[in-house]
Amino acid sequence: MALEAVQFHPMDYEAFDDNLVPIAQFLLRLRQFGIMDRRMVDAFEAIPRQPFQPLDAKRSPLFNERPQPIDCGQLDTPPLLAARIIEALAPTTRCRVLDVGTGTGYLAAVLSRLSRRVYTVDRFRTLVSAAQSRFEMLRIANITAVFGDGLDGWPEKGPFDRIVSSASAPAVPPAFVEALSTNGTLVMPIGPDEGIQTLTRFIRVDRQLVATPICPVRMVPLIKGRAARL
Template structure:
């Protein structure tokens, strides 16, 4: 199912900032897509979305289903797509999870309420530092972030029960397959860098990956190496 084109704008009012209006509409849209897990919905409602936006909540889309620009010339993961990725991961409280592509830290923050430990990697030092500050602000002390090359994963912390990648590639990087535990689940967009990709769920069975398509997406490509600047 393709993502819709509905955008959610909070009201601007001195007496009532309307902060509960967009989250209610967003959660309704999420349920309409068949995402009804109560713990996931509660996590989405709990994380303060405004903290993870690059614009003031009153002047831009709070729960837009389209990617928005963030620092370092990157794009964020729309919350609707984040919800679909989390549903595919089927997180449990015992999971150790690796995220490739920290971005603003929004997906990490939501996942931190659903799993035992989140390890998140980004190739931009600026994004990692800003996200870490946000994690501290909300008291998410089960998230560990690092500035590193995401194509290599984080072998020292593996293996992982779940892995989520927010950037696309033609195939799952070998290092990530090796760091995924047996029966573990990996979710990432697969396809060309300049075209439509498919968000895909992979389950590791022995040394093989069993793939299940989720939905079409168009996201930035997974780039090897650390960013030389920023």
């Protein structure tokens, strides 16, 4: 598929008013999961969901709780799971965040409201380009997105106070440990490529990681290198 065929076009999402009722329902779901942090609620309210919804899924619920297919054969991170990730990440306005696996850019956009700066990397050039268009359309200025190998941890911009990976690995990649600041927090799924993984929070103490399991998930695996196509 040509790159131009999957570019994001802001005119496809001119009417954000339809977002009002779904966001209220979503915030109620957050409360049911015990997520009531005011800063997080404000961040989700501030970022419209529609621009980040796959074009072929516009008839699906805006806040679908199941992963939805996106370009490049990938899956998005459902908003409810994004909320659980952010709750575990606990970013502050002083934090520099590394987001591995840009996807549609929705997680990075919400994090941008809670952090000083977000750096997001994806192995698919198409996804990065489309996410950048969304960030520009929404006038989000504190996100830097790049096409690259997320497994490298973006050492030029490190260390990071928070790291989040939307893709899984059997163990924490060494580059993530090196990129994480002392007392920093990493959240990512740990487990086999196929089957159930455990979304886990890690806090770096000296050069060791202290792990806390959060919940079972099923997410795509981290893959080394940049994608040769797309």
